[in-house]
Amino acid sequence: MSDDTATELLAATYRALCRHGYADLTLADVADEADRSKAAIHYDDDGETLFVEFLDVLYERDTARLPSVDGGTPREQLSALLAAVLIDEGAAPDQRFRTALLAVSVQAPYDDAVQTRLSNFDAVLYERLRAIVAAGVESGEFDATVEAAVAAEFPVTAITGAHTRRVAVKRSSETLSEALTWYIDRQLLADGAPEAAH
Numbered sequence: 359m360s361d362d363t364a365t366e367l368l369a370a371t372y373r374a375l376c377r378h379g380y381a382d383l384t385l386a387d388v389a390d391e392a393d394r395s396k397a398a399i400h401y402d403d404d405g406e407t408l409f410v411e412f413l414d415v416l417y418e419r420d421t422a423r424l425p426s427v428d429g430g431t432p433r434e435q436l437s438a439l440l441a442a443v444l445i446d447e448g449a450a451p452d453q454r455f456r457t458a459l460l461a462v463s464v465q466a467p468y469d470d471a472v473q474t475r476l477s478n479f480d481a482v483l484y485e486r487l488r489a490i491v492a493a494g495v496e497s498g499e500f501d502a503t504v505e506a507a508v509a510a511e512f513p514v515t516a517i518t519g520a521h522t523r524r525v526a527v528k529r530s531s532e533t534l535s536e537a538l539t540w541y542i543d544r545q546l547l548a549d550g551a552p553e554a555a556h
Contacts, residue, residue, distance in 0.1 A: 364411070366392055371412045376454040380461035383409075413462075413475040421482050432494030433542065439486060440538055443517050444531040460525045484514045491546065500546045509546060513538055 370392035378387050388408065389395060423442050430438070466473040487510035494500030516534055523529040 367408060368412050368415050370394075371408060372455065375458040379454075380458045380465070383458075410471045410475065413472065416459075417475055417479055420479060424482065424486055432490050432497060432499050433547070435490045436487070436494070436542060437539075439490065440513070440517075440535055443483070444520060444535045444538075456521070456525045460522060480514065480518070483517065484510050487513050494546065498548055501548045504546055512541065 367388065370388050373391040374383055374387040377391070378384075385408075424439060429435070462472060463476055466476050488506045491500060491504060491509045492506035495502060495504050495506060516538060520529075520531045520534040523534075524531055
């Protein structure tokens with residue numbers, strides 16, 4: 359499949375997900391959005407492969423949005439990471455797409471390819487957080503008793519929950535951002551380290 363065709367089909371998959379949701383998504387829906395016949399899509403790709411490729415594109419896009427763990431203090435890096443995954447709701451996909459992705463995540467226990475893609479993103483987010491916390495402990499900015507591997511689990515779980523709440527009950531992620539700032543200030547920072555401005 360050519361790059362142009364792949365890009366067209368992935369964009370059509372996005373539009374079809376927004377319009378129909380994951381549970382009702384068919385290759386015919388993607389074909390309609392791509393202005394192609396269903397047979398042409400079958401010839402180029404099967405539906406499952408197309409959807410897995412779509413998840414791979416989302417993975418690349420979303421992991422590229424995560425700020426590098428280099429530069430600034432660990433506290434500043436942590437704030438930047440949280441802002442990238444929580445605060446920027448204006449840059450986030452629209453509600454219909456977030457709803458479709460939530461439906462996708464529900465399928466993960468039953469679909470190894472989907473579960474692998476979601477696990478990959480979870481692992482990248484966890485590792486970024488763990489590395490930042492470990493650097494903070496090493497530099498003395500975070501409390502020496504903090505175990506980075508354990509401390510990173512809470513924000514990853516909270517972020518995942520925030521995305522679910524944003525879709526399911528239309529709850530803004532801003533409140534969670536404030537709660538995570540409190541967590542960082544109270545549970546991670548070493549005595550005497552300056553707290554973030556609230």
